[in-house]
Amino acid sequence: MYFIGIDLGTSAVKLLLMDQDGKIIKIASRDYPILFPKLGWAEQNPEDWYVQTIDGLKELLSDIDKEQVAGIGFGGQMHGLVVLDKDDNVIRPTILWNDNRTAAETDYLNYEIGKDKLSEYTANIAFAGFTAPKILWMRKHEPENFERIAKIMLPKDYIAYKLTGVHCSDPSDASGTIFYDVKNKRWSKEMMEICGIREDQLPTVYESYEVVGTIKEDIAEELGLRKDVKVVAGAGDNAAAAVGTGTVGDGKCNISLGTSGTIFISSKSFGVDKNNALHSFAHADGNYHLMGVVLSAASCNKWWMEDILKTTDFAGEQKNIKNLGKNHVYFLPYLMGERSPHNDPNARATFVGMTMETSREDMTLAMMEGVTFAIRDSYEIAKSLGINIERTNMCGGGAKSPLWRKILANVLNLKVDILEVEEGPALGGAMLAAVGCGLYSSVEEIAQKVVKIKETVEPDPEIVELYNQRYEVFKKLYPSLKGFFKEMHID
């Protein structure tokens, strides 16, 4: 039996075929353009997603036994606003998660409605990329379009809608709208009122692994699939990726050091910290998760190596680095401001502590440690909410560096697992489909079966102690400079 995972990404859709044991059979992908109609704007045409998804599916399904395909699940880029009119026409291109036009609307939500109110209604605060500010923007700047809205959905939900005709979403993706009440898992009445929308415009929320319907007949025919292929709701890309790495159930942790860095912690109980430093979202396994985002992670390394050191030999620069925990240089990794936990767009990266004896290696190590300390900032908040974590996965580009694995293990005092397979949200989507089709009783069960550890890095108590002390210095640097970042920004 086969399951299809569809990861609707920002630059491409990735399609993955998995068998019932979690083995990956085949992968295909199709690109589509991002439109930048104005500086800071970013849009895509939902039709492009659909056309390319169908095209990619055809490649994925060529030369396999199509009768074996039982289910389809999703992971997808979050927050994007898809709006359809009463005839199911797309009203305007989707405003994407990385679109920056909504600064005024975000400020309105955070400072006029107030963060405390937002947190009370949704368990989160507003970010420019989230969905609610986009709706407010549309209401103000495109009132005639706003009036025509019959259905609101998120990017991956559009594909589900096209495949099944069911207007659906899931809790993990809905959490990123900030008009979803995460704690109680329902659309927030207060937020709907603030945004000027009605519940009948919003999708029905299914658990990520729940079947929303079967594939439409004409599509099944076009693709050569059975007519009873089930479609599950799927999840937002972070939650879907977490499923793929087994970060489900209680106290599991996944750290990804990609362009940005994320620390994703699954939990059976709902929790939110008092400063909303972490996103508190519903998870694809039916429970909850916390997530911290470090805006610049492996990208710090790339910038340092390529733009500053002018080298492409990343491994060569790292290979002579020793003395973990004894570095005297510190780095704040805020190359483009910071998300978690400071939520400060004005923050800037800073090296502190150089002496005439400081070496190139010390600077490189400080950069890697700085990113890792920033991850620890989020980790500490999760711990303060009573979540007990014993080990973490590590993935993304940063995980390729043996040095970075060691730094992470010692800075967090956690065992760091490197997984055999790193296929991101598409794998998670396929796994959710397998649960939906009844092959597994829960997302936790399939994760236990499918996810395998390749290598584990253990922390060294002596180095852990040194890093605890270094972290004490690190964590005071941001508060010392906070006002200064603001002052500098006025220039």
Next chain:
Amino acid sequence: MSKKFLLAVDLGTSGCKITVFDFNGKVMGSWTGEYQTYYPHSGYAEQDPQEWWQVASHGIRGVLEKNTIDPREIAAIGVDGTSWACIPVDKEGTPLRPAMLWLDRRAQKQADWMKERSGEERLVGISGNPVDPAYITPKILWIKENEPEVYKKTYKFLQSNAYLVYKLTGQYSQDYSQGYGFHFFNISTGSWQEDIADELGISIDFMAPLYHCHEVVGTVTAKAAEETGLVSGIPVVAGGLDAACCTLGAGVINPGQTQEQGGQAGGMSIQVDKALIHPKLILGYHVIPNQWLLQGGTVGGSGTLRWFNEQLGSFERLLGRERGMSPYEIMSHEAQGISPGSDGLIFLPYMAGERSPIWDSKARGVFFGLSYDKTRAHMIRSIMEGVAFSLLHNLETAEEVGAKAQILNSVGGAANSHVWTQIKADVTGKVIHVPFSDHATSLGAAILAGLGAGVYSSFEQAVSETVRIQRIHEPDDKNHRIYQDYYRLYLDLYERLKESFEQLHYMQEMIFR
């Protein structure tokens, strides 16, 4: 035989440089030799004065022979030396122990005692200088306490240049410019303050007679002639502090003129015509009678850029090799392409702590304001700007006591960079003259010798005949205004990070204890 030349002996920390000039300041020959610094314990730093003499006498002979200079044509000799060297000698002028250098920090306890005994403010008020183990007074007290047999045998305490003057002439001397090494030297009146010396339990008899720096102390003895290849009878002036000689050699002879030093470390000396004391700065006599130098010393000189080159500059070194340029030329070129303020990147150049005016040994280097659009060119320019801010910080501090710098004369490696010098002009808002200064310190000593021998009738004449300006940098008003804002941020950044520096310092101490 007519006199044609002046001979300068420059006694530095790492070595000794002998230079022969003609009367127009042209270098006829130069020779450099090194000697060892001994660090017998942590915080101790010593050299053997007899080794100085060996190296110097060998060098004098070498420079004469190599350049076929007839010693009879030498009109006079000037010696300059490092500050705060403490050399106890007996009646025969023999050193009783190695010289304790300016780097030597062993006398902390004695310095603390001095503050307790005579009051810090009072000592600073009289001497114009902080009470710090680098100075000679606490070192004398250390010898008294720890090496009583040396102390008992001591006839005079000499300083670096005075020791070599003694070796050349057999005469003891103490020049004015080195007087600031003693806290019982009244910096305002130029005389020994006996009550303070008494209080501290040091006899004034230890002090050699005071000389103006250009005054002849004696002539080369037959013995010295034999050891150096000189001829006896050549007049030797008292000479002075190396930094002050460098200031003279850079053409600073009028109040308000300021020497700006961009060597490994940085610094500035403003010439003032009265004793203006600032607790955060250093005040000494200039080598010109009745003139003073108010000095600030910073850690950030060209050394910070050298650090960047050595650690992060493989790109410039490679490009330099390809193009036949020095990496520093390439760096200057890169810095030129970035606008003033480095788009918000600020560098604190406190990479070995900072000396004046903040005197914080725990301060550290910082690059603040990095973002994806920042390049290494930004980092290079920010280093240059940070060093310029540390200069301005000292100039502003000096202004608090009314010492106003007019024109800056820049010397040292950093002055070779047009871009860096222009940044300094724009940051400080001052006109900068760049003299040919490769030999500025020795030239200063030679000018003193020339004045002593009557070759020149005045400092003005001497400087006008020997010091040449190679470039003039005018400050740009627009850039100066931009830098005013960045300078405030630079000061603020340190204040905000001060506590973290302290925390960092104690953590490092704990790790490496």
